[in-house]
């Protein structure tokens with residue numbers, strides 16, 4: 001495959017963009033080598049600047065549940081743009097998108113639109129602290145909630161599990177307000193709440209983890225966290241930026257029937273444009289300005305283009321059988337990949353829920369961060385590049401999710417499985 005122009009652009013990018021990218025994962029550090037530059041996308045496929053075409057199973061890290069440049073989304077955004085891109089004045093579309101979120105996500109009565117998942121989680125945490133008048137935040141090791149200062153922490157040593165920063169620029173004192181615990185371990189959660197419960201404002205987690213690969217909650221884990229947080233007066237925050245509208249139309253909370261106090265959304269509700277949102281019961285949300293004292297604001301929050309893209313995406317996604325069809329396509333692909341791996345004698349551990357999945361190069365099981373990070377990332381990297389050669393773009397990291405869209409067809413699935421067969425043969 002020819003990457004000549006991508007290489008040329010990569011050199012130019014590194015002259016002016018930090019690391020050549022505007023988000024680290026795009027630099028392909030997880031798989032080695034240099035990234036290609038994309039020129040366009042249409043439906044399930046993208047084309048790079050050298051004319052190479054790939055089936056896309058990253059879909060902009062989740063937002064493009066209808067694939068690239070869906071006509072309904074393009075028309076809606078174009079029509080909105082002709083009327084003006086931003087006003088900083090209330091518009092009807094913000095109401096309509098908020099109404100759809102309230103209707104679809106069971107625990108949400110009121111919502112605030114923002115511009116990214118990071119902004120949404122940051123705001124939800126500030127609200128939880130303002131509402132409970134407590135400082136401590138609990139997060140799950142391996143979950144990612146955007147680059148929020150207080151959440152870029154890893155498990156500290158010892159029983160206190162006080163967070164230590166994973167990034168320079170975060171004061172130790174700040175990280176110390178974040179406690180960490182392993183996923184799928186209710187005993188660890190109980191011990192942590194026994195020790196700190198009276199000072200814990202909230203527990204935030206990805207109900208289905210998508211940022212250490214895809215890891216599913218063990219039975220009754222989410223229920224257990226719900227009971228525990230109620231017992232200690234802490235808010236339960238589901239970060240559904242990735243799982244929202246993918247694990248189910250109503251998110252993981254609908255699929256697993258566990259209602260959080262606050263929900264964070266993003267990705268799909270923006271249809272590829274910058275949108276985030278946080279929401280919950282009115283009694284909590286009305287603590288946010290201008291109704292309540294917890295301040296949060298944003299110049300472009302709820303802007304006409306992003307709300308148009310989100311509404312158009314939900315128009316199609318809520319159509320009869322669409323979400324189920326995406327789930328069925330992903331099952332077909334994952335079942336095929338599993339069979340090929342077994343045939344080739346390559347140990348993999350597969351996870352899948354709704355329209356997101358993962359194939360760990362790992363004997364299994366993978367139930368938490370410690371187990372996930374035992375995966376054979378070198379083998380994943382080799383698989384990634386062989387799949388790219390076969391015209392299939394997977395996440396350039398073992399610790400990300402694979403996504404499916406409504407416009408991937410049997411043709412794409414067959415091509416992906418053909419590429420995988422060739423890839424497994426040389427792993």
Ligand code: KE4
Pocket residue numbers: 023024025026061115116117118119121144145146147206210211239240241242266267276400
């Ligand atoms: P953004 O600020 O990137 O819109 O959202 C942050 C975020 C919050 N919560 C969850 C569960 C997320 O997965 C994310 C962002 N996801 C990553 C991919 N795992 C985005 C890709 C990137 O960082 O470039």
